[in-house]
Every structure is written in structure tokens, then in C-alpha cells.
Amino acid sequence: MARKWTRSPRWAFYSFVSPWVLGFIVLTAAPMVYGFLVSLTNFDGSSPRWRWVGLRNYSELLHDSDALSALLRTLAFTAIVVPLSVGGSLFLAVLINRRLRAVGLWRTIFFLPSVVPVVAMAIMWKLVFNRDSGVLNSVLAYGGIEPINWLGGPTAFYALIVLMLWGVGGGMIIMLAALQGVPVELEEAATLDGAGRWTVFRHVTIPMISPVVLFAVITGVIGALQVLVQPLLLTSASGIAGVGTVPDSNRLFMVQVYQEFFLSNRFGYGSAMLWTFFVVVLGLTILLMRFSRTFVYYEVDADAEGGR
Amino acid sequence: MAVTDRPALRERALVTQPSSKLRRPRSKDKQAWAYVAILGLSVFFVGPFLWLLLAALKTPAEWGSEPSILPKEAQWGNFTAALTDMDFVGYAGNSFFLALTYSVLITLSSAAVGFGFARFRAPGKGALFMILVSTMMIPQILTLLPTYVMFSRIGLINTYWPWVLWGLAASPYLVFLFRQFFAAIPRELEDAAIVDGAGWLRIFVQIFLPLSRPVLITSFVLSFTYMWGDYIAPALFLDLDRTTLSVAITAWYQDPAGNVIPTVQAAAASLYILPVLLIFFFAQRFFIRSTLGSGVKG
Numbered sequence: 001m002a003r004k005w006t007r008s009p010r011w012a013f014y015s016f017v018s019p020w021v022l023g024f025i026v027l028t029a030a031p032m033v034y035g036f037l038v039s040l041t042n043f044d045g046s047s048p049r050w051r052w053v054g055l056r057n058y059s060e061l062l063h064d065s066d067a068l069s070a071l072l073r074t075l076a077f078t079a080i081v082v083p084l085s086v087g088g089s090l091f092l093a094v095l096i097n098r099r100l101r102a103v104g105l106w107r108t109i110f111f112l113p114s115v116v117p118v119v120a121m122a123i124m125w126k127l128v129f130n131r132d133s134g135v136l137n138s139v140l141a142y143g144g145i146e147p148i149n150w151l152g153g154p155t156a157f158y159a160l161i162v163l164m165l166w167g168v169g170g171g172m173i174i175m176l177a178a179l180q181g182v183p184v185e186l187e188e189a190a191t192l193d194g195a196g197r198w199t200v201f202r203h204v205t206i207p208m209i210s211p212v213v214l215f216a217v218i219t220g221v222i223g224a225l226q227v228l229v230q231p232l233l234l235t236s237a238s239g240i241a242g243v244g245t246v247p248d249s250n251r252l253f254m255v256q257v258y259q260e261f262f263l264s265n266r267f268g269y270g271s272a273m274l275w276t277f278f279v280v281v282l283g284l285t286i287l288l289m290r291f292s293r294t295f296v297y298y299e300v301d302a303d304a305e306g307g308r
Numbered sequence: 309m310a311v312t313d314r315p316a317l318r319e320r321a322l323v324t325q326p327s328s329k330l331r332r333p334r335s336k337d338k339q340a341w342a343y344v345a346i347l348g349l350s351v352f353f354v355g356p357f358l359w360l361l362l363a364a365l366k367t368p369a370e371w372g373s374e375p376s377i378l379p380k381e382a383q384w385g386n387f388t389a390a391l392t393d394m395d396f397v398g399y400a401g402n403s404f405f406l407a408l409t410y411s412v413l414i415t416l417s418s419a420a421v422g423f424g425f426a427r428f429r430a431p432g433k434g435a436l437f438m439i440l441v442s443t444m445m446i447p448q449i450l451t452l453l454p455t456y457v458m459f460s461r462i463g464l465i466n467t468y469w470p471w472v473l474w475g476l477a478a479s480p481y482l483v484f485l486f487r488q489f490f491a492a493i494p495r496e497l498e499d500a501a502i503v504d505g506a507g508w509l510r511i512f513v514q515i516f517l518p519l520s521r522p523v524l525i526t527s528f529v530l531s532f533t534y535m536w537g538d539y540i541a542p543a544l545f546l547d548l549d550r551t552t553l554s555v556a557i558t559a560w561y562q563d564p565a566g567n568v569i570p571t572v573q574a575a576a577a578s579l580y581i582l583p584v585l586l587i588f589f590f591a592q593r594f595f596i597r598s599t600l601g602s603g604v605k606g
Contacts, residue, residue, distance in 0.1 A: 010431070012508045016424025017436060019417040023477020028443060028451050035454030045457070095345060109350050112357075115588050116581055117537025119554045123577045124356040127363050127570065133375040135359050166356070218445070226447040229539050233558065254449060267457060278450050285445055 032278075039271035045261075050268070057272035067273060070256040071280070077157075077252060078224040081164050086216045089171030094201075096172070097179050107176075114170035122233035125163045126151065151234055157249040163230055171216055178212040179205065207297040214292045218285060225281055228254035253277060364575035371571050383571070390576035394560035396553070400580075403536055403552040406471050411531035413475025414482065415524055421478045422486025423512050427498070444480045449540070456544050466547050471535075482527045489523045490516060529591045533584050553580055 014021075039057055043050040061067055092110050096103060113121075128134050129150035137147045150159050182205055190200045206213075231250040232243060243259050257277070260270035363371055364386050366379040390396060425437060459465055493516070501511045517524070542552040548559060557580055561573045 010428075013424050013428035013430035013433065016428070016508075016512070017421050019476055020421040020440065020478040020480075020483060021436070023417075023473070024439070024443065027455065027473060027477050028446065031451045031454035031458055032446075034458055035450075038454065038457060043457075045460075092349070095342060095349075098342065100339070100342065100346070106346050106350070109353050112585065112588065113353050115533060115584055117539070117554060117584060119537070119539050119558055120360075120577045120581045123557075123573060124360045127359055127574060128356055130570075133371050133570075135355070135377075138375065138377065166353070169353070222445060222447055226449045228449060233539070257453070261453060271454065271457075274450055274453060278447070281445075281447055281450075 035271045036275055038268055039275050041268045043267045044265045045267045046265075053268065057269045058276065060269065061272055061276060066251075067253070067256050070251050070253045073249075073251065074225055074227075074253040077161075077227070078221055081161055081224045082217060082220040084161070085165055085168050085171060086213065086220055088165060088168045089216065090175045090213070092168065092172040093175035093179055097176055110172055111169035114167040116167075118229050119233060121163060121166065122230060125159065125166070126234060129159050151247070153247060154249045156231075156234065156247045160227075160230060160234060160250055163234070164224070164227070171220075174212060174216065175209070178209040182208045210296040211298060214288075214296045218288055221284060221288065222281060225277070225284075226254055227252055228258060231255050232258070360574050360578060363571055364578050366571050368569065368571055386571050386575040387579065389572045390561070390579060393572060394556060396556075396576065396579070399551065399553040399556040402550065403554065406468060406542070406552060407532045407535035409468070410471045410475045410535045411528050413472065414477075414479055414531050415527040417476050417478040418482035418527060419486045419517060419520060419524065420512065422483045423490050423516055425483065426487045426490035440480045440483060452540065452544070459545070465545055466550060470541070470545055479531070482531070485523055485527060486520065489520050493519065525591070529587060533587055536584060
């Protein structure tokens, strides 16, 4: 034991991990504590004459119907987008994971959209969904359907979901790797025992890749809950000032927070919304982890220690 | 740990071909069905790229008042306008500088932290690692807005310092990538260096860092393309004259009435995504070559 310590002295460990430890304290922990303190004030971002208001921001939030409906809308958005994108990426991976001609080409085509920067993605889909000149309405016109103002009204919600699903190829790559990690012997054995293709997939493949699916669900939920830039950029107005023009159907919780911060200059109230949001995300994550224990299969015990 | 799988899986998937050699041959019908599905999906994934390019080649009239699918004559002038209506090259320079600074710093800092977690034992390591895992679950926007308020009070707004700080702070995701790689290297490698009297910093810089070239490049590519595409941080932290391309292309290209000119903006957006697509193509080739050559897998 003593030799181990001389071999790798403690100070060496602490110096090597210090960039992250310091970064965590300064850039994650400090802003969160600071945000909580601001949430107890009526700070407006510039005026020095702010004062403590205790938990008043939080009690106001409980009666803020705009914020609450935004929260519900965000939960609905997450409940729609996450299953579609996790299921979609798994579907694409299964589709690609077979002997096909030009499989590299298809993989690249499915994957490429997921590396497109969000600004370009929004510009592209605004062109597609454009009421007068968009390709979607041109196609629908052949079916005799009147032009639809996709981005102006309640339909903007669907446009947003389509935009989110366009980047599903990133998840596909991860699912593909997981599928290729499933031992062929297992699937063969099940097939020899008389299981059909679907049974093998459902009872062998899915359990084997379930940790990756869980990971995709959790990161997907966290990602979907904090969506902000996409609704901001899908508006007709340009850039950050567009927050006032986001249609009601796309007013997700973060859009509402953003508006409180930068349109109403209510930094205290906005911070209270952020902390409430943090508690919601934390709760949902823990819930998912608990729930997942019943159906996620771990081949090897998780090595949370991170040692060798 | 499922979380640790992600970077490795991603890398592996870019390398491996489908492992269908042992599966039963499929009937012609099923294959045909797969091709139909793939072609249909390709329209969905490629369509917006094509529509963007077509819009970038149209006259304003062909786009707006009398819409047509194809431009009569390709309007390359839209690209000239995209480059000259605003200081496109200047903004691209800002984007490049920020993305380069950030990705070099975060790659080196994450490599160092990953090395620390992979090669040493010390009290508190397990707890620190758990915190590292948990921070991946904190929504990024949650820290970004208070950081903005904090930085605006200490005068870091409209400077590039926040990007330097974010770069120095290492990313939990990349730390994982490096930790996995470094943990798989046999001890004998550093034993020889220890016998020769080399310090740990030297062992890290001269032995481990060069070995991790595939991971270094993966990390660099991921963080560079991330920062090149980031919108919210430059939109919040930088004024319009110092901001990046991602913000600039949404803010400029307006006619005198203040309406966006879609054709020119489409041309600008095409130029803006070009480096990312090129980097991806290059990186994909690199991943395949280096990973097969060195026998390294995450």
C-alpha cells in the first residue's frame, strides 16, 4: 500500500484535476449560488437600488399562469420529442445495420444534419416552412391544399418538432454502435431456439442495448427541457430581439425565462424561474433513473469509482 | 457506466461496418422495403440542404413574388452580396478565433484532468468523479444566464475572456473520453519513465499526450464544431461588432425596410455550414484510418 502512494503522489492527482475543480467552482457552482441569491431579490440587471424580497419571486411564480402553461407546454414538448427522437434514432440504426448497397452514403446522409449549426438549421427550415415560397406549401398545393402559415400560429409547434427530429442522426450513430456491440452468439442462440426476428429484437437486442437507450432518454429529456434557441430563431423577426414575436405555441419555459431576463429586465424573477426549472429537471432525472432499474440490463456492474 | 460509453460508441460507429455477416440472408422483398424507407428518409434529411442552395441561387422575385422551384439562372451574385453586405470575413475570423482558442484549451485541460482520473489514486477521487458525472446532468443554460449577470458586473462582457475560462475549465464529457483512453494504457510505460527520473508533468506531456492523438483530434473536432455553431453565448456576451458569424448572419442581410433578404441570407448560411461539413468529412476519414491503424478503441 505504502508503495502505491509513493508511486502516484496525492499532489499529482490534485494538480492534474485542478483545472476542472477550479472551473467547476468558478463557472458552475458560483453562478448557481449567485443565481439563487439573485432569485431572492428584485434585481433588474443594472439598477443598484435592488433589495431582498425573500421568497416572493417563487410565490409569484406559483400564480404566474403564463409561466405555468409554458412549463406544461415544455413537458408536453419533451414527452413528444424524446420518444420520437430516441425511437427514430433506433429505427434508423436498425435500418442501416444491415447489408445494403452504399451503406456509408446513407449513414452519412442521415448523420450530416446533426452537425449543422442551429442557426443554419433554423434558416433552412424557415425556408422550407415559408408560407408563400416554402417547398412544403408548394408540394401541398399539388394536393389542392391552401397555403398554411406554418410558423405564425399553432402549427409552429409542429415545425419546431420537425426541426428537432432532423438532427436525429447523432443519436443514430450511438445506437448503431450499441447494436454492433451486441454479441452475435446471443441472437444466433435465440434464433436456433426458434425465436422469430421480432422476438429476438425485443427480448435479446433491446435488453442488451438498454443502458444506451436510457442514456439517450436522459440526455434527451435534459436537452428537450432546455430548448431555447430553436423557438427564438424560428420566428420571423431576426435574432435575439425576436423573443417577443415567438408564437404562443412555441413559448417553452426557457423562452419565458429569457423574456423575463432580457425583455422585462426582471433578473430576480427570471433566476427564480431558473432554480425552479433546475428542481424540475433534477426530479425528472431521478425519477427516470429509479424507473429505469426495472428494465435496464447491465452486463457489468457500473464502475462509478472511475479507478482502474 | 452508461454515460462513459457515449464518446467511445460514437467513435466506434464511425469506424465499424455493419456486423451483419453472420445474419441470415434477407429476402429480396425485405431489402426492397428497406431501400424504399431509406430513400424516403433521405428526402427528409437532404431536402432542406437542397432547398437552401436553391434559395441561395434565386433572384428575390423567384423566391418571393412569383415563386418557382428552380432558378432560371443561377444568381451567384447572392454569394458576393453575402460576403460584402456585412463584414463576413471579419465575423468568420471572430468565429474561427473563438472556436480555435476554446477547442485547443479545452482539449488540453480535459486531457490533463482525464489523465489525473485515469492514472492516480488519492482520497476524494471517487467523490470528485461522482460530481463530474452529475455536472453532465445540469442544463447548460442554467449556469449560462447567472454567469452572464456575474460577468456583466465584473466587466467581462464583450470580451473573449469567457471563452478562455470555459476552455481552461475542461468538459466532463471530454474528460471521460480521455480517462477511458488513458486508463487502458499499461503501467509499464510510465514505470520506465519513472525509473529514468521523469516527473509526472513530463510523463504526461511527452508520453501520454502523443499517444492519445486520435482522442486529441476527436476532442478538438467536437469542441471546434460546437463553438463554431454556438449561438446563445455570443448573442449574450458579445456586441454586434465583436460577435461571431452565427449571430451576425441572423442580424444582417436586411433591405432598407428592415426585412431579411432570404436569398442572400441563404447564401451566407451555405457558406457558414461549409467548414463544419468539410471538417466532418475529413474527421470521418481520419477516425477510420487512425482507429483501425492503431487498434485503439475507446
